[in-house]
Amino acid sequence: MRNNEFESKFALMLTGDEEAFTYVYNETKKPVYTIINRIVNNRCESEDIMQDLFLRLISKKDLDKVKNPRAYIFMMARNMAIDSLRKEHPDYLEEDVADRESSSFDERVCLAYSIEDAILQLSIKEREVITLHINAGMKFREISGYLGEPPGTLQSRYNSAIKKLRSIMKG
């Protein structure tokens, strides 16, 4: 029911309806901002990206066929944040994922005083999967469809990220 309402408001937003925009914005602002800021780690930049995202959404004419607008917005947020990060640090995302994931995390000394600090100690891909799953409420299979990675890999990465966070917060 809630999803249906969101979808209809999303469709209305595309026609320029301000009230619908407010609804869609309020429904998604927190996960969208969290997704972006956990990737770029810069509040001002994150807010700029978020602004740009909604303006782009409103100006797009071909979104009425989007099946799951909520997931679409979240993935758009993720993609724009990654693009922004790539512009700032061109080589940052090219790191070999396998190497990164098998790196000896346990050898690192990690201290964190807030969960957001702790999250920043994870790899981008780990941040991505925990935020999309927890904050955006997307299923691994759903994320898999957008990222082109097997759901099992995502689940495994998620478990590993949660475990790392537990370890980091334990200090």
Add this chain to the structure above:
Amino acid sequence: MKKILMFSSVIILAFVLCLSSSAGFLDDLFPNGEYPDDVGAYYYGRTGYNPETPDIKPHNFYIVYMVEGTSEERLEQIRSYLGEGETVEFRYCKRSYNFYSDLSKRIGNEFKTDKGNITSICVGIGDSTFLLVYVTGNEDLIQAEIDAAYPEFKDEIRVKYYDVTSGIDEVAYDEVLYRDPVGASDKSSNVIWLIALAVVVLVGAGLVTIVFVTKRKRVLVTSNGEEITEGGMSARKVEDAVAVGQEPSDEVYEKIKKRI
């Protein structure tokens, strides 16, 4: 433990072969999308460009676990599935994915725990350990050392309940249970279990004392400034903290609204 988790990802990955982007190699390795009986698991990855090693071009790589004793001809056949710019490294395991898959279904069906039913199972292919994961509101992990304590999987299964809050490699179990799915156990074995239980309780009490003496206090603070918990957090509490998320300033909304 880290090794187990690493291998666990492999077996999960195996369920979704068809979704992999490396379709050519995998289509040949897994005809009809099914595991052959001599393959345990595989990793797939792609190396990126590294400015420090510019001579090494980005390429796909595979790590394939083969059942011990696989012939050189078979390995050569698998190598022949590779495309240009792809590499494969073979590693070995005791049993195949199909074997573990069948077994995990059986265990999932017959093995009910007092902490909840097993809902998903991962296998450490390399060291033949199972990681049985069940979710009952809190994410505990159970590790069952199948090969060591469930000989030929007939009589009983030994399960260690691990407290995984203690970090990546420091796995300390808080309880050891011996379960017999068949329900048969004689008195002599009960005595052994009682002695074992007493030893575990004593050791556990000692560990708890050490932990209390040496543990530093640490408080998890969310981005809202809320204190969530102190030390030894469960996965659920971490997830709750992650779920708090972040909020943009009100200016963002105002700026967008002005421009539409």
